[in-house]
Amino acid sequence: MPEVKNVVLCGVGGQGTILASKILTTGLIDAGYDVKMSEIHGMSQRGGSVTTQVRYGEKVYSPIIGKGAADVLVAFEKMEALRYLDDVKPGGFVIVNDQEIPSLPTLQGACAYPHDALDRVKEKVNTQVIEAAGIAQELGNIKAANVVLLGAMVKALGLGDLDWDKALAACVKPQFLEMNRKAFQAGFQAE
C-alpha cells in the first residue's frame, strides 16, 4: 500500500462535509486501508467554518495533519477554499464547489466577501472547479452536492477502483441511493 494520504474537507456548517467524509472512509476501510478521520464539533454548528481531515494508508498514527500536508483539499465553499489553502502541500490539488455562502460580517456589510477567492486559489495550485449544487439540482436534490464533490475527490485521489456503490449503500437512505449514485458518477466524470 502507498504512503499515507491526507485529505481535508472544508465548508460551512450544514453543507454535508461529514457525510461525504463518512462515505469516503467507509470505502477506504472496506478496501483494507487503515483510516483516521477527525472533525471538530461545537461552536462550528452555528454557521462557522467546519473542517474534516481524513488520513489513510497502511498504518496511520496521528488523526490530524498540520499545515501544508494535505494531498487534496475539497472546499465546499469558495472563501473557505482560500481560508484553508495553506493546508495543501505545495503541488497538491484543490477541488472547489462553485458556491458562495456569505458570513455574518459580510451580510452586515462590516467587511467584503472576496468574490475573487477562486482566482486567488487557482493562481497558487492546481484547481478543479465543480458546480456541485447545479449538478445536484439537475439530478433532483440540491442536497446531494456533497456526493458530487465526493465523486470528484475519489477521482483526484485515484481511488476509482474501490467499491463506491457499496460504500454509498452503507451510508445513505435506500430511497436516496439511486440519486446519490448518479451524483457520485457526475462528480467522478466532471472535468
Added chain:
Amino acid sequence: MKHILSGNEAVARGAYEAGVSFASAYPGTPSTEILEEISAKYKDICSEWAPNEKVAMEAAIGASFMGGRSMAAMKMVGVNVAADPLFTFAYTGVNGGMVFISADDPGLHSSQNEQDNRYYARGARIAMLEPSDSQEAKDMMVEGFRISEEFDVPVMLRMTTRVCHSKSLVEFGEVQPQEKKPFVRDLTKYNPVPAMAKLMHASLEKRMARLQAFTEETPLNRMEMHDTAIGVITSGVAYTYAREVFGDSASYLKLGFTSHLPEKLIREFASKVDKLYVIEELEPYLEEHVRMLGIACTGKALIPREGELNPDIIRRALLGEEPELIEYDKSVLAPRPPTFCAGCPHAGFFYELGKLKDVILVGDIGCYALSGNPPLNAKDIALCMGAGFSVPHGGQKVIDKFGGKERIIGVMGDSTFFHTGMNSLLEAAYNRSRIIMCIVDNRTTGMTGHQENPGSGYVLGGGKANDISIPEIVKALGISFIRTVDPMDLAAVRTALKEAMAYDGPAVIVTRYPCALKKYSPEDLAEFGRNTVPYTVDTEKCIGCKSCMKLGCPAIRFDGEKKLAQIDGNACACCGVCAQLCPKDAIGKEEK
C-alpha cells in the same frame, strides 16, 4: 471485522462490553456523544442526563455502592463541579466498578478554559487511564472496570477532544453480562465521618501502594524500542503525534496508566536512550514526574504549555523544521464566526437588553455566549455555568455600597438554570439584591446539540418526564417579582424589562420559546404552533436604515449598492422579530 468509531462511540461500546448497568452524564463538548450513543445503541444500560456533573457523579457512585458497574461522563470543567463527591469516593472506594470520563478540551474548541485534568487523578488519589485512539478508548473502559474492582478505586478515563472526536478502527471484544454484587452494610467503608474517614485514608494509602506496583507491570505502559538516539515519553493523543513526527527514528515509552507513573520503567527507558523528550499536551504532568526522579529530559522548555498540540508544533519545537507552505494574502478573507441561528429566540431578547443604559450584563454558558459579539454587543461579563446570577449579586452589592447607579442584569438558559443556576438565584433571593435575573428558556440544551433537560418534559432516549416549571421553582426560591414573556414579542420584552428596572429587589424574567433548531415535541407544537411563511422586505418601503440588521439574523443581508435590506427566504425561520425592528413597516410575510 473492524468498525470505525469515534472515541466517544468507542467508550460507549466499552461500557457495554464491561457490563455497565448505570450511566449518567451532563452534556458538555467533547463528551456529549458518549451518553447519546449508549442511549441509542445499548438500551439495556440505564442511561440518564443528570442536572449537573456533581449529581451525575453521585448517582453513579450510588449505583456502584449498590453493586452495579456504573459510569459518569463530563467535559473537563464538569469535573470541577463533581470534585466534591469524587475526593471522598476515593476514600470509600467502590462496590461495583466505577469509571468516569473526563473529556478535556486543549485548544478550547468549545470551552472557557483549557485545564489539564490529569492533576485531578493525582489530587484525588484515584486511578487514571489515557487512551490515544478509539481502540484504546474501548479497551481501557473494559480494563478500567477491572482495575476499579480489583483495587477498590474510582477510575478516571481521561480523554481529549481529538480522542473523543476522531474516528479510527476498533475491534470489538466479548460482552460481559451485567451483574450486581450484594450491598453489605459496612460503616468503615460507606460512612466517612471523621473517625471512619481516618481509617479509610489509611486504607486508601494501601490501595495506592498496590497501584504503584501495578503500574510497573501493566502492558498499558509499554516500551517501543527502535533507534535509541532519541527516546520519547508520551501519553494520550500526543503519542500518535510523536509517532507521526519521529516514526522509527526514535524509541517510545507509551504510558496508558498515568495516575501512578512507573518509576522503574522510566529509569530503564531513560538509560537506554541518548536524548530524552517528554511529549505531552498542556501541562508538564509527566515531565514533572520524570524530573522528580532526577532524570534529565526536555519537554515544556520547547513545547508550548498552551493550546492544542499537533505534529507541526512538535516538528518545529524539537527538530526546528518548518513545513513548506503555499503563501498567499489571507487579509482578504472575511471572518466566519459562529452566530445565532435565524429565528433564534435569544436574538431579540438580547437586542432589547443591549439597548438598556446604565446596565452591566452578565451572561452565562450556552448559545447566548454569542450575545457579546457584534451587532448585538450586549453581554459584558461571563464566567462559568451557573455564575450568571451569583456574579451579578456580588457585583451589585459593591455597586450599591459605593453609591453607583448601574444595575446588573444576569442571563442564563434553562439547562444552566437547572445545572447550578438555581443556587445562584437562591443567593440573590436570600441575600436580597436588586439584580434582574433572566432565564432564557428555549425548551432545550441548545449549545451542546439539543439534549433534553429537567424543564423540557422529556428524558434521554425520549421518555416523558415530569413537568418541572421554572416560574414555580423561582417562586418557591423566594422571588416575588416574576414575569414570563414571549421573547419573540419585543414590546412585551420591553415592558417586562421596564417593570423589572423599576422594582427595588431581586426580579426574575423568564422567556419561553423553542430554539429554532429544536425538533418540536407535540407539546411544543400545541403551545407555540409553527409559522412556515418566510418574511420578505418590501423594496418600495425600505429606506435602508439598517435597523433590522442590528438583530444579527443570518437570513438578512444588507445590499450596500441598492441600500436595501434583503431576506433570504430559504434561510428565514419565519420568526417575525426583524419586522418589529423596522420603522417603515417594510418587512412582512411573503405573499403566497
